[in-house]
Amino acid sequence: MARAGDMALIAFLQAQNCSNYPGSWRHPEAQQGYLTPQYYQHIARTLEAGRFHMAFFDDRLAMPDILGRDHAEAVRNGIRVVKMDPATILSAMGYATEKLGLGATYSTTYYEPFHVARVFATLDHMLGGRVAWNVVTSLNDSEARNMGRAEHPEHDLRYDRADEFMEIVLSLWDSWGDDAIVNDRASGLFADPSKVRRLEHDGKWFQAHGTFTVPRTPQGRPMIIQAGQSGRGRAFAAGWGELIFVSQRNIEAAQKGYREFKNAVASFGRNPDEVRICPAVYCIAGESEDEAAEKRALVESLAKPVDGLALLSEVLNFDFASKGMDESFTDEELAGIKGLQGIRDRVVQDSGKKNPTLGDFVRVSGRGTIREFTGFYGTPARIADEMTAWYESEACDGFVIAATHIPGSYEDFVRLVVPELQRRGVFRKEFAGTTLRENLGLRRASPFDWKR
Template sequence: MKNNPPSRQMSLIAFMQAQNCTNYVGSWRHPASMSDFMTPEYYQRIARTLEDGKFDMAFFDDRLAMPDIYGDDHRETVAHGVRCVKMDPSTILMAMAAATTKLGLGATYSTTYYEPFHVARLFGTLDLMTKGRMAWNVVTSLNDSEAANFGRDEHLEHDLRYDRADEFMEVVQGHWDSWEDDALILDKANDRFADPDKVHRLDHSGKFFKSKGPLPVPRSRQGNPVILQAGSSGRGMAFAARWAELVFAAYPNLEVGKKQYAYFKNAIAEAGRDPAQVKVAPAVKFVVGESEAHAQDKLALAMSTARPFDGLALLCEVLNVDFAARPYEKPFSDEELASISWHGLRDKVIAKSGKKNPSVRDFVEASGRGTVAEGPNFVGTPTQVADQMEEWFNGACDGFVIQALHTPGSYEDFVRLVVPELQRRDLFRKEYGGDTLRENLGLKRPQPRDWRRAQDALLAQKAKAV
């Protein structure tokens, strides 16, 4: 007799980087980390492990410059290996796709430094070539170093970036709607390749973009790539509520997580969307061992790989501020704080330090950037780790973004030790539910112009309320 699947299961996403380390800089120094990160085999090895563990997706974060804001110099960053290698993730995803058949694959592309047509065509093609397994992580980028690499004098102001990103999304979604599902005919005998009445021009003309169309890429079996987003500021969460289908969260603890989860799900509903069709997954570091003592030993080894410069370089990168030119104890003024690029991290430091105007020291200590202390951390035996995951899953999230402290061992440990315990508790699948990323995430396949109808309905509802 076939058992009915549980009504709700976790989503598991691996947090990847196309660089010399994971998101934890010290990982490259770990004695068990592989060093062939410039080869396809490195990423394919991880991809096969994740697919064996039935992960939903491997997702790549990205920046468009190495962390060189500290002291306005890249030399120390290169010397210490602080994320100084940054390859294009979309190319690496194709190598991983060739080694897998079910694993979802996500890449980060910026709405500030790319064009909508480029992104629509790239990700539409990737979705076809992976048979419906692609996701696009939408970011607005962070700092002046990225701006300089694209010929700009400075990075766009925070809210203006999101205004641009909103229109960017409208153009990309519009291009993905170019082809109706049944537009292709492929009738060789009668010379009918496709129905021209089912292929549409966009003719967009807005504040930031003009784009004609139609996109020369037909729709994939999952409709279009899944939209990922990680906005943590008020403006960023509003953007995510409007567009995202999977949101990466940053919770300092369970109590805050429950509040943010409820708040965000409500924001999705207010944006006229179904909260059940948007997954929320906090990023968490995992250290698991056959015994609690073994797990603590692993944690201590990972912690020993951090260096003081790591945090300074990474903070300058994400805040777009040069700490090298500033006294360590001097508080930031209100004006200086307002100019900081990453509002979410700034607000986190203010809250955690209890200071309205924190100093460089406060940013280093309260953020934990570049160290294992930048939590949360789930550490222990498979049972202990699964207990923590289950507690968070019941009220604070729909799944987890798994951060590795070394590669490929962190992922191998998780798949070997934690996944079977989650499966035993009926919290995670034993087999993939489908072939596309949407199917495995439990997301509906969008029809052309679904997003536009939802936006029009929301605008009509707001107008009626007024």
């Protein structure tokens, strides 16, 4: 795979009162218009001017209310408590741009295949083939209760269900032939019924019988984003994902993970060159090293201890107020984690402890701080050098850029770092086409093999 000019840049967004960094709303330059379309449209235009490939929204179906079994601390401190439906916001951003890709998170645990298929296929038509679905299985009991369930399903079972969910969604997306619609007014033939297939699915989790109502989209079908990093989640990502969002601590770990994941993709009979792997990073750029250091110090000062405790409780489905900082997790507690098992596994590995303490989870995960993701800090040239080194050494295919505050993080990155990446020849100066797949260097999606 050619490396010159192909680096993918993805913006990591939230349809909420803060960015991925929960302290971002406290930043003196953070805009507070997150309940308006203009807020998101400004972000979209900024990213399109910087030739970003895509902006995608992470999402949860509940606010972080597991800490202390109460929502009070999260609400009081503004810890990701405003959460709007991201698919709706894609429309607002899409109508303000022409080529920027746009993705949203929808859960396979709490939605139905036909609903998800129709929402994203419709969006892909309305936005000219620029849409992606970030597939998640959700995290915790708060989401379950919001969606009318008693508790969140066990980790591996969620992925078993999600595999079948994906088969149905892709089958629905590809149930119309590209040439099914005739529109022959003279003969009265609208579409060739022999080129529209009815789904007859009898599985373990779903009984789906019917004919889909949305023809194939400009890019064939919406792209699939996935972030599974645990054992079962990783297999799911390798089997289905087209853009893989990962978290890596350093370039050596990223290189190792890159090779292993590309091999996993190949083991499913898929072409590894058609899958993009992009780690999440924070970037803080300044005209000088001193300016960047001042910006970073300000950002770091915004974090509160409660941020990390609330977010760890959310993603691990465990009340972090129930243990002392020096108290170890039992084997039973670790085995019972239903949420992001990748965080649990990394804490066990990096702490060197079979039974890490609550403090180890806070320290190793970096949750609620900018230490959660790899950081590139300094002058534009320095940041571009580090990003280029990761990219050219096949540690990644690009980056998911998280924001320390909105919109300033993206404005700084586009103004300062993008020109440096372009000068190095690793990032494009113009869009390659009009659809998301074209701009990521991927071919139009071929019809899904229903007998897979």
